Amino acid sequence: MMPLEAEDVKILRRQWRLSRALVVPVSLVVIAIARFHFKYRLDENIDAIRADIWKKLDAHDGPVIWAANHLTLIDSFLVYWAVFPVSRLIEDRRIPWSTPEYTNYYKLGGPIQSAFVRGLLYLCRCIPFLRGGEDAASENWRIKAFEKCAWVLKEGGAVFVYPEAGRSRSGWLEPKRPKDFLGKLALEVPTSKFLVVYLRSDRQISTTAAPPRGDRLRVAADLIDGILPGETNARDISQRLFNRLAELQQDWWKGSEMARNCGGNDVVDLKGPLLGENFSEDRTEADQEWLERHLTRKELAYLAEQGADKLFRTFWKFFCAKEACHKALGRAVIVVPNGAFHELEVDLFRRKAIHVPTGLQMDVRFTDDDEDKLHCVAVLRGGFIGDDETEGDVIWNVAEVPPGTSPGAFVRDLALDMIAGSNEDIGSSAKLALTENYGLPGVLWKGAPQDWSLSLSHSGRFAAASFMIS
Amino acid sequence: MAFMRKQAVVEALDINTITPDDAEKRITAGVKKYATNEANFASADANTPYLGHIVGMGIESSNLADITMSIERQFLTKMTTKTPVTEGSSEYKLTAGELGKLRILDGQDALAATPGLSVKMLMDLGHMAKNDAYLEKVMSFAYVMATGDGWKMADALKKMAGKAEKLAGAERSEALANLKTLISQAKDYDALLADSSKLAASKQKAYVNDKGGFDALSSELNLTLDKIKGASTGGDAATLAKLRGEEAEIRTRLKMSAAKLRVSQEVSDAAGKRRAIEDKKVAEVRAALQSSVSAAEKLS
Numbered sequence: 001m002m003p004l005e006a007e008d009v010k011i012l013r014r015q016w017r018l019s020r021a022l023v024v025p026v027s028l029v030v031i032a033i034a035r036f037h038f039k040y041r042l043d044e045n046i047d048a049i050r051a052d053i054w055k056k057l058d059a060h061d062g063p064v065i066w067a068a069n070h071l072t073l074i075d076s077f078l079v080y081w082a083v084f085p086v087s088r089l090i091e092d093r094r095i096p097w098s099t100p101e102y103t104n105y106y107k108l109g110g111p112i113q114s115a116f117v118r119g120l121l122y123l124c125r126c127i128p129f130l131r132g133g134e135d136a137a138s139e140n141w142r143i144k145a146f147e148k149c150a151w152v153l154k155e156g157g158a159v160f161v162y163p164e165a166g167r168s169r170s171g172w173l174e175p176k177r178p179k180d181f182l183g184k185l186a187l188e189v190p191t192s193k194f195l196v197v198y199l200r201s202d203r204q205i206s207t208t209a210a211p212p213r214g215d216r217l218r219v220a221a222d223l224i225d226g227i228l229p230g231e232t233n234a235r236d237i238s239q240r241l242f243n244r245l246a247e248l249q250q251d252w253w254k255g256s257e258m259a260r261n262c263g264g265n266d267v268v269d270l271k272g273p274l275l276g277e278n279f280s281e282d283r284t285e286a287d288q289e290w291l292e293r294h295l296t297r298k299e300l301a302y303l304a305e306q307g308a309d310k311l312f313r314t315f316w317k318f319f320c321a322k323e324a325c326h327k328a329l330g331r332a333v334i335v336v337p338n339g340a341f342h343e344l345e346v347d348l349f350r351r352k353a354i355h356v357p358t359g360l361q362m363d364v365r366f367t368d369d370d371e372d373k374l375h376c377v378a379v380l381r382g383g384f385i386g387d388d389e390t391e392g393d394v395i396w397n398v399a400e401v402p403p404g405t406s407p408g409a410f411v412r413d414l415a416l417d418m419i420a421g422s423n424e425d426i427g428s429s430a431k432l433a434l435t436e437n438y439g440l441p442g443v444l445w446k447g448a449p450q451d452w453s454l455s456l457s458h459s460g461r462f463a464a465a466s467f468m469i470s
Numbered sequence: 471m472a473f474m475r476k477q478a479v480v481e482a483l484d485i486n487t488i489t490p491d492d493a494e495k496r497i498t499a500g501v502k503k504y505a506t507n508e509a510n511f512a513s514a515d516a517n518t519p520y521l522g523h524i525v526g527m528g529i530e531s532s533n534l535a536d537i538t539m540s541i542e543r544q545f546l547t548k549m550t551t552k553t554p555v556t557e558g559s560s561e562y563k564l565t566a567g568e569l570g571k572l573r574i575l576d577g578q579d580a581l582a583a584t585p586g587l588s589v590k591m592l593m594d595l596g597h598m599a600k601n602d603a604y605l606e607k608v609m610s611f612a613y614v615m616a617t618g619d620g621w622k623m624a625d626a627l628k629k630m631a632g633k634a635e636k637l638a639g640a641e642r643s644e645a646l647a648n649l650k651t652l653i654s655q656a657k658d659y660d661a662l663l664a665d666s667s668k669l670a671a672s673k674q675k676a677y678v679n680d681k682g683g684f685d686a687l688s689s690e691l692n693l694t695l696d697k698i699k700g701a702s703t704g705g706d707a708a709t710l711a712k713l714r715g716e717e718a719e720i721r722t723r724l725k726m727s728a729a730k731l732r733v734s735q736e737v738s739d740a741a742g743k744r745r746a747i748e749d750k751k752v753a754e755v756r757a758a759l760q761s762s763v764s765a766a767e768k769l770s
Contacts, residue, residue, distance in 0.1 A: 073693070103697075103709075104697075107697060107701055107703075107709075108693075108699075109696040109699050110699055110700075111703060113696070113699075205679065205682070205683070206686070208686035208687075208689065208690065209689040210689060212682045212685070268532070272532075274503070274533060275532065277536065278536075289539070290535060290539065293538070293539070293576075294535060319532060323531060333676055333679050334679060334680075334683075335676050335680075335733075335734065337577075337580040337581075337730070337733055338521065338531065338583065339534040339535065339538065339580065340577060340580055342576060342726070343726055343730070356723050356726050357683060357723055357727035357730050358683045358687075358723075359687075408523050409629075412629075430633070430637055430641040431641060431644040431645070431648075432648070433626075433630045433633075433648035433651075434626055434629075435652055435655060436619065436622040436625075436626045437623075438619055439615070439619045439622065444648040444651050444652065445648070446644065447647035447648055447650055447651045448651070449651070459530065459532070
């Protein structure tokens with residue numbers, strides 16, 4: 001660690017004094033902008049949420065690390081507004097220092113605008129972070145920012161850090177991918193507690209500059225221990241923090257009209273006679289125009305890198321992933337028009353896909369990739385897709401359609417059997433029913449629609465179904 | 471050596487020498503090899519969806535691009551001159567020129583879900599003259615989707631009723647609870663179809679989402695432009711180049727977002743307008759829904 005120099009401490013103390021002197025007008029300006037410019041409203045039960053949190057804060061005399069989910073560029077202001085009642089503004093130690101990304105805020109617009117933004121951030125107790133860059137200067141910047149945060153906490157103050165270290169590109173906080181920064185901070189200042197906040201506006205789907213104007217902001221929050229007895233590992237602490245944030249995320253989604261689980265699947269029968277239609281006999285060449293109708297420039301470049309012998313399989317992997325993503329997005333009421341293949345860009349190497357118009361990122365995974373078939377599942381939000389080491393929240397089944405059977409009917413029975421077989425409480429598929437809601441398949445159990453993100457697919461000899469258990 | 475496609479050689483003809491009905495017939499014939507529902511294909515008309523198995527031709531989504539390319543192969547057009555959309559833009563549109571191969575550009579086929587809508591697309595793009603008499607019999611994209619959802623719902627209810635009928639004891643009572651919900655959903659959807667203003671309001675949801683996405687992206691672009699302004703003042707060339715890349719990326723996304731918004735706006739607007747053809751198709755699907763409901767209610 002690199003201890004702060006006396007000059008750094010002096011600068012921080014000066015910033016603290018100035019922001020303390022102006023905290024009331026600055027806070028009122030922030031609230032006024034949120035309420036009157038953006039027309040945001042807070043949760044109807046915000047008073048009860050604040051009362052609960054402040055009861056816990058009043059019982060804890062030590063420093064506090066604010067940790068919240070991150071979707072927009074003004075989240076810090078919104079979380080501050082939601083948690084901090086005006087009547088508490090005199091409690092200087094509780095007002096958090098923020099850690100905005102330097103490149104996002106500190107060089108905005110011309111000299112006047114830039115100076116105004118910098119001045120506002122200075123008074124809002126900001127410690128600029130630089131998340132990108134692997135050079136020594138960037139690394140030193142991060143170390144120094146960490147030390148500044150630790151210094152504030154050791155002085156009994158509060159700092160606000162986003163545990164995900166950036167805005168979530170899927171719109172979902174994934175607890176199985178924790179970052180260590182906050183765990184390290186808690187180890188450095190063991191008397192700290194975490195103020196965990198999940199804030200999201202009602203119609204916030206993807207990562208944006210700000211929530212949609214006029215939206216209601218709903219909040220779930222809790223105060224939890226920084227370090228538990230025996231905890232010495234930053235990852236363990238961060239994991240516990242992420243788990244609590246994930247629980248708050250679940251609470252938030254229980255009150256949402258949007259579907260929480262958004263997944264999809266697709267199966268491709270590689271021996272299907274029409275699949276080779278636009279390929280040469282040996283499948284090492286393809287009609288370029290046809291390829292270009294399906295794939296983006298980046299995808300075409302990747303396809304070319306794979307070589308002629310993998311051309312056929314790689315193309316259909318792209319296609320299969322796009323179809324699965326199309327279904328996952330449909331759950332979030334994001335309609336990818338049929339044939340708009342370029343709206344989705346798949347990175348087969350990183351196992352990610354992006355919906356270009358919204359920037360939403362999805363995870364993709366090939367559960368079946370053999371001579372006969374491909375089966376891909378995609379997850380936008382609601383759970384973990386799983387990998388070779390960690391089991392995910394998606395369950396799937398791929399089966400051959402018996403000759404003479406309608407693939408549509410077969411895949412529906414396959415889905416219900418799979419769901420019933422994976423839950424002892426259900427036991428029999430007779431207790432379930434399939435429903436069609438605005439073109440998307442759904443499941444009824446005990447007469448109630450379930451948020452399981454059922455997805456069905458069939459191609460040639462194969463049928464496949466997937467659903468999410470989170 | 472140029473790559474050779476395997477499809478049968480089709481002699482392309484000038485689209486302006488045939489009637490819309492003939493164009494529709496050629497379009498339908500061109501997709502025969504992809505259709506998996508023979509019965510529906512045999513009786514296909516202007517309003518038979520390419521996709522879907524209940525009332526559609528059963529074409530799989532893996533052949534969607536083939537439908538568009540099949541249309542391109544069959545017709546010649548005078549709209550062949552590439553003209554930049556705006557001065558200096560790399561994007562282009564097709565304007566009048568010499569007779570040549572018909573080209574359907576990226577995104578132009580987004581609403582062409584039936585042979586009739588494919589013909590409408592060709593008219594909208596100026597490849598053939600607009601023919602109001604023909605268009606009167608073509609159901610709008612919004613209603614192709616809305617009635618398609620209705621057919622799926624009626625089918626699901628019918629199948630569930632058939633299943634529940636064969637059950638006994640506790641399983642039957644659980645199945646009947648599900649059936650009750652399905653009946654209620656079908657009735658709600660029937661009521662939605664009955665009222666075009668309600669249907670339009672429901673389609674508005676997708677439009678509002680898309681509009682929100684478009685607005686959010688516009689804000690991102692403004693922010694990036696502000697960053698560029700800031701970086702220009704500082705003279706940081708590397709940051710400036712990175713930000714210019716970001717700007718180009720956002721502009722591409724914004725273009726796609728605008729195209730998507732146009733589609734959802736058209737669907738939302740069209741859902742509120744109902745002509746004789748939409749009335750007829752809505753009546754058909756409502757009858758199917760009501761018949762499924764009445765059969766299911768006998769069980770519950």
